[in-house]
Structures are given as C-alpha cells and as structure tokens.
Amino acid sequence: MAKSTGYFAGANGESGFVSYFEGALAPCKRVYILKGGCGCGKSGLMKRLAAEAEKRGEAVERIYCASDPESLDGVVLTERKVAVADGTAPHEISPRMPGAADRLVNLGEFWDSARLQSRREEIKTLTDKKQSAISRAYSLMAAQGCLEAERQKLLEGLILWDKMYAAARRTVKQYAAKGTEFTATVRQRCVFCSKGFVCAPDYGETRLIPLKDSLGISHLFLEQLLAAAHSKGVRVTVSPSALSPYRIGSVLFEDTEVLFSADGESREKPLNLGRFVDRKKLTSVRNTTRFLGKLNGSLRDAARLAMTESRSAHAALEDIYIPAMDFSKVDLLGDRLTEEIFA
Numbered sequence: 001m002a003k004s005t006g007y008f009a010g011a012n013g014e015s016g017f018v019s020y021f022e023g024a025l026a027p028c029k030r031v032y033i034l035k036g037g038c039g040c041g042k043s044g045l046m047k048r049l050a051a052e053a054e055k056r057g058e059a060v061e062r063i064y065c066a067s068d069p070e071s072l073d074g075v076v077l078t079e080r081k082v083a084v085a086d087g088t089a090p091h092e093i094s095p096r097m098p099g100a101a102d103r104l105v106n107l108g109e110f111w112d113s114a115r116l117q118s119r120r121e122e123i124k125t126l127t128d129k130k131q132s133a134i135s136r137a138y139s140l141m142a143a144q145g146c147l148e149a150e151r152q153k154l155l156e157g158l159i160l161w162d163k164m165y166a167a168a169r170r171t172v173k174q175y176a177a178k179g180t181e182f183t184a185t186v187r188q189r190c191v192f193c194s195k196g197f198v199c200a201p202d203y204g205e206t207r208l209i210p211l212k213d214s215l216g217i218s219h220l221f222l223e224q225l226l227a228a229a230h231s232k233g234v235r236v237t238v239s240p241s242a243l244s245p246y247r248i249g250s251v252l253f254e255d256t257e258v259l260f261s262a263d264g265e266s267r268e269k270p271l272n273l274g275r276f277v278d279r280k281k282l283t284s285v286r287n288t289t290r291f292l293g294k295l296n297g298s299l300r301d302a303a304r305l306a307m308t309e310s311r312s313a314h315a316a317l318e319d320i321y322i323p324a325m326d327f328s329k330v331d332l333l334g335d336r337l338t339e340e341i342f343a
Helices: 021-025 042-055 113-117 120-156 161-175 218-231 279-324 327-341
Strands: 005-008 010-013 016-019 030-035 060-064 072-077 082-086 102-106 183-186 190-193 196-199 207-212 235-240 248-253 258-261
Touching: 010 120, 010 190, 016 120, 021 060, 021 072, 021 082, 030 042, 042 060, 042 072, 042 082, 042 327, 082 327, 113 120, 113 279, 120 279, 161 218, 190 279, 207 218, 218 235, 218 248, 218 258
Parallel strands: 005 060, 030 082, 030 102, 183 235, 207 258
Antiparallel strands: 010 016, 060 072, 072 082, 190 196, 235 248, 248 258
16 A cells, blocks of 8 residues: 655744645646635545545545644645645635636535624634734744744854764765655644644654754754755755744655654654764853743743634634534535546
8 A cells, every 4th residue: 555644734933824835736737725614624525535545545645734733734646646725824725727727616605604694793703813813923933033043143153064964974874775866845744833843643754863952953963964965866855843944844865764853752862963062162152042942932832822822713613613514515525526536
C-alpha cells in the first residue's frame, strides 16, 4: 500500500496567518474547492475521500487545519493529481481555471438560511469575538517575534560557523542517500494553536534525529544542513518554524526518510548544538538572552490563551450551524464526488 503523509498548509505566527496552499496544490491537475461556513461538513467530506483513496491502496496527503489539527483543510490524491481543499478564510482559494481545471463546491446550499437568519445577531457577536481574539493573538506573536529577533542577533555573534557547517556536511554524508539533483519541497510540519505546539503525526519520517537546543539556534544548524544537502544533490522537505516563516523548523531527507528537528520525541541520540557556541562569549550575554527568552514565553502563553478564546467562539458558531445543515444532502454530494473522482 502506498504511504500516506500529512502536514499543514498554513501556520499562525509572528506574521499572522501564512498560507502554503499554493505550493501544496500546484502539482494537481484538478482541485475541488469547498465553500461554506463552519460546521457544514467540509472536513468530514475530505476525511471520507481520503479514506476511500486509502481503501483503494492509493497514497494520500492530508492537510491538517492549523487552528484545529483534528480537522482537515485539504486532501491531495497524489497518484490522481486531484485535490479537495477548504477554500474559506483565512486560506481563501480561487479557481485557477474554473470548470476546466477547478470546481467550486458550495456546501452552503444545504443549510437552512431562515434558521440561521433568526440567529443573525448571535452569529455576528460570535464572529466578532472570534476575529478580535485571533487578531490579539497575532499581535502578541508579532511582539514575540520582535523580541526573538533581538535575541537571535546576540546569539548569532557567538556561533562557531566553520564547526557547525563541518558537522552539517558530516550529517548529510551519514544520513542522506547519494543524491544527483537537489530539490526542496516546503511542507509545514508543526503549528502553534490553542493546544500549544502540535506536529503532524505522519509527516513522512521513519527516523527523527532530535536537535538538543537550549539556546534556540536549531534553525541556524538546519540552514547549514540545507546548504550541505544542496551541495550533495540531496532531495529534502523543509518545514518553516511553527512561529516564524523566516526560520527553518525541520529538514527531512526524503530518500532515507530521516528528519532533523528540535521538536518531537525520539529515542535516537540527539545532536547537541551547544558545541557550536563560543561559551566564553556566551557568558557576557547570557542574562540578556534568558530575560528575552522569558518574555517570549510569556507572550506565547498569552497568545495561546487568545487563540483558545477564538477557538471557543468558533465552536459556539459550529453549534449554531450544525443543526441548520442537511447532512443527508452532504452525504449525497460525497457520493457524487467519490464517483466522479474515482471513476
């Protein structure tokens, strides 16, 4: 059976919501774009199609929701080059070639509009509350990003760059297959949401080599690892950091399925990144970096609470929309899409 994988096509962080949907859907010849409000069955429909593909022995890429990792924002049927994706905010998707390549599927056709109109003010209040909370979370994460940038300026001046790059070259030689052409695919592995940091459970690795990183410099080693992989023609999948699109969070050697990341549990022996820091110089900035680190942690905690508030408002909206949906019609739509896609 073909191997299925999962990842996120967006992330909430210091730059607000960053979408990677364009790259995820680019290889597809046909995309079904689902429209409709919360609680209308988009995720359930995509889970059904993913299960159907796997039942047929086909590979599936599950795109998890960055705000609720238990839900799906998309499914890519890799062998058929077909995708089904949630096209609503914050990752709105428009058809590239309507009808010819892409198709809009409106699940909003199956709700009781009169029932929803009777709760208009409640829906507006919850929608405003949801948006206000997520906007506050983004502001807090932006502030955290500014402080982290200052902390990184202090730390980068302490890095033993030659030693780090030499270690990166040895790591590529030890763990990567002999390559011929370098490629780098961007796939988000971890996100920050109301549950804290969450990583995709099926990213594609069979081994995780953990990076022991007490200073927050793993992205610098991963940059060197990526450069060494490029020089050796190794195929990699790169994940941005959960909180910043400007820093690398993990690197996966695709051919050997070995992943390098500071996030996640592993029984493998970790790579200690502390050896790439000038300890004498570190003494002079240690108090400042620790202080900035504590401030960053407080901002992240406040951002997580704001995202929890936003998620609660979203759940309350679902409680309004779900009873107004005719899910028997959603099921019939699922039957038609299954027949069309797998014909």
